[in-house]
Amino acid sequence: MPSTLRAEGIRHVYRGGSGELLALDGVSLSVDEGEFVAIVGPSGCGKTTLLRILGGLLTPTEGWVHLNGQPLSSPRRQVGYVFQNVNLMPWRTVLRNVMLPLEVAGVPRGVAEERARQLLALVGMEGFEEAYPRQLSGGMAQRVAIARALVGSPGVLLLDEPFGSLDALSREQMNLELLRIWQARRVTTVMVTHDLQEAIFLADRVLVMSPRPGRIRTQVVVDLPRPRTLEVVYTEFFGALSRRVREALDASSAL
Amino acid sequence: MAGRLPRWDVAPKTLVFGAFSFDGNGAVLMQKQENRQLLSGTERRVWQGGRSLVRFARQRFELLLVPVAMAVFVGVWALIGRLGNYPPFLLPTPVQVWNRFLTVAADGTLWYHTSITLWEILGGLVLGLTTASLLGYLLAKSPLLERFLSPYIVASQSVPIVALAPLLIVWFGFGVLSKVLVCALTIFFPVLINTMIGLRTVERDLMDLMRALQASRWQVFRYLELPASLPVLLGGLKIGVTLSVIGAVVGEFAQSDRGLGFLVNLANRGLFDTPLMFVALLVLMTIALSLYGIVSVMEWLLLRWKRES
Numbered sequence: 001m002p003s004t005l006r007a008e009g010i011r012h013v014y015r016g017g018s019g020e021l022l023a024l025d026g027v028s029l030s031v032d033e034g035e036f037v038a039i040v041g042p043s044g045c046g047k048t049t050l051l052r053i054l055g056g057l058l059t060p061t062e063g064w065v066h067l068n069g070q071p072l073s074s075p076r077r078q079v080g081y082v083f084q085n086v087n088l089m090p091w092r093t094v095l096r097n098v099m100l101p102l103e104v105a106g107v108p109r110g111v112a113e114e115r116a117r118q119l120l121a122l123v124g125m126e127g128f129e130e131a132y133p134r135q136l137s138g139g140m141a142q143r144v145a146i147a148r149a150l151v152g153s154p155g156v157l158l159l160d161e162p163f164g165s166l167d168a169l170s171r172e173q174m175n176l177e178l179l180r181i182w183q184a185r186r187v188t189t190v191m192v193t194h195d196l197q198e199a200i201f202l203a204d205r206v207l208v209m210s211p212r213p214g215r216i217r218t219q220v221v222v223d224l225p226r227p228r229t230l231e232v233v234y235t236e237f238f239g240a241l242s243r244r245v246r247e248a249l250d251a252s253s254a255l
Numbered sequence: 256m257a258g259r260l261p262r263w264d265v266a267p268k269t270l271v272f273g274a275f276s277f278d279g280n281g282a283v284l285m286q287k288q289e290n291r292q293l294l295s296g297t298e299r300r301v302w303q304g305g306r307s308l309v310r311f312a313r314q315r316f317e318l319l320l321v322p323v324a325m326a327v328f329v330g331v332w333a334l335i336g337r338l339g340n341y342p343p344f345l346l347p348t349p350v351q352v353w354n355r356f357l358t359v360a361a362d363g364t365l366w367y368h369t370s371i372t373l374w375e376i377l378g379g380l381v382l383g384l385t386t387a388s389l390l391g392y393l394l395a396k397s398p399l400l401e402r403f404l405s406p407y408i409v410a411s412q413s414v415p416i417v418a419l420a421p422l423l424i425v426w427f428g429f430g431v432l433s434k435v436l437v438c439a440l441t442i443f444f445p446v447l448i449n450t451m452i453g454l455r456t457v458e459r460d461l462m463d464l465m466r467a468l469q470a471s472r473w474q475v476f477r478y479l480e481l482p483a484s485l486p487v488l489l490g491g492l493k494i495g496v497t498l499s500v501i502g503a504v505v506g507e508f509a510q511s512d513r514g515l516g517f518l519v520n521l522a523n524r525g526l527f528d529t530p531l532m533f534v535a536l537l538v539l540m541t542i543a544l545s546l547y548g549i550v551s552v553m554e555w556l557l558l559r560w561k562r563e564s
Contacts, residue, residue, distance in 0.1 A: 052463075055467060056467075057463055057466060057467060074469075075466050075467045075468070075469055076469070077468065077469055079467070081463075081464070081467045083460055083463070083464065085460060087458075087460045087461060087463075087464055089461065089478075089479070089482070089483075090560060091482045091483070091485075091558075091560040092482075092560075093560075100468070100478065101468050103478070104465075104468045104469070104470045104474055104478065105468070132560050132563045134563075135563060
């Protein structure tokens with residue numbers, strides 16, 4: 001079941017040996033049921049920090065996060081998380097990697113396997129069940145990671161630059177795949193990326209962040225019709241949207 | 256050859272591969288599939304048969320090297336004995352050692368002492384492995400505890416076990432218990448260090464994943480920490496089992512009236528029965544090799560994922 005995600009007044013300070021670092025300051029956002037929101041910003045602006053807070057992996061110094069109206073202070077199984085560096089267990093086969101969340105949740109083995117196979121079919125990884133992660137290419141591994149994030153039927157999917165390490169062609173391919181999967185599941189999605197085109201192509205709304213300390217500078221609503229195909233990238237409207245996001249990003253960086 | 260090229264139709268799987276072979280490995284994978292598709296059924300069978308034959312022969316060849324190396328060793332030993340014509344108490348010949356082996360094996364002496372040493376090793380391994388891995392886990396998890404205890408642990412390693420063994424015998428009697436303790440102490444440090452290193456190699460991101468899945472302490476251990484550190488743990492175990500044999504013998508050397516270490520001592524200093532000493536030493540080596548072999552088999556079974564590539 002899709003969920004709503006709300007964050008209000010998020011401020012986060014990292015405390016280290018060399019002093020304090022204000023990573024996020026006054027970030028508020030709200031994501032509706034089944035919405036796809038992309039967060040873009042220059043590197044080091046606290047995008048990943050924000051996503052970790054939204055996932056309950058990190059407790060913000062100030063502010064709160066609500067999932068379906070309930071305060072969220074620790075990780076929940078209703079939130080599926082896709083990490084920047086794939087993060088599969090090298091000693092588990094593809095199938096067993098996808099089964100992991102269900103095994104941890106205490107789902108019986110047979111049911112877990114059945115569900116995992118369905119998810120692998122959804123992400124187009126049928127036939128690779130018994131392969132080990134190191135036998136996969138970057139794109140294939142990321143598909144498995146997405147299957148793993150979705151296998152517990154989460155209401156929210158959080159993606160941290162999932163295709164950052166892929167080459168341009170694989171990246172396009174994976175963007176299409178992600179759209180297809182998202183359309184099939186209609187799960188509330190927040191994706192962090194530094195690729196503007198990717199953000200606009202995928203999202204309903206693009207939030208633009210400023211350099212550190214990260215703040216949400218502006219949002220651009222992407223009212224491109226769905227389902228979208230790669231051709232949409234070449235339309236004039238897409239170009240105009242790109243320019244708006246680009247300008248917002250530049251303006252926030254100049255401050 | 257041209258007639259064989261459009262074999263895509265009989266290989267629907269190739270098309271599946273083709274669907275996402277944009278990135279490096281995928282493309283390679285596809286190419287391999289293609290090449291195989293170009294061969295007819297018989298050709299493929301012959302090709303695969305030939306390949307597995309070559310692999311089989313290569314493996315056999317490597318296995319053959321073990322007895323060959325042993326034969327060379329025994330041959331050189333026999334040759335030195337023959338050329339020098341040394342008295343048996345100085346350097347017995349392989350035949351003399353073999354005959355001595357047959358007599359002590361027949362009258363049960365050898366088995367009696369071997370079983371004593373095996374029990375000491377087993378006890379030492381169980382005690383040493385459990386304490387070292389438990390403490391290793393705690394130290395890896397708690398930097399505070401590590402800072403508190405590590406000076407003592409490191410300092411304890413500068414005390415030779417040979418010097419410690421007599422003291423342990425005074426404290427715990429000269430039965431099996433004191434040998435078990437010496438053996439456990441010998442393997443303690445390498446196993447402890449390997450446990451700590453193993454647990455510290457667990458990736459932070461995978462820890463985050465387990466947190467995101469709301470895994471319990473036990474689940475984190477079972478699903479992540481144990482399998483992630485297993486390669487290093489098994490490395491520590493390999494060192495541990497080899498040292499355990501030395502540990503038991505050191506204990507027996509300090510003071511004992513049974514065991515293979517006792518037998519070596521007795522044969523060497525009491526009876527001047529060098530062939531018997533060689534028999535005991537060879538049995539000790541066999542024990543160490545067998546223990547090492549067992550751990551290697553465990554490695555082979557448990558780390559299958561490391562072999563696949």
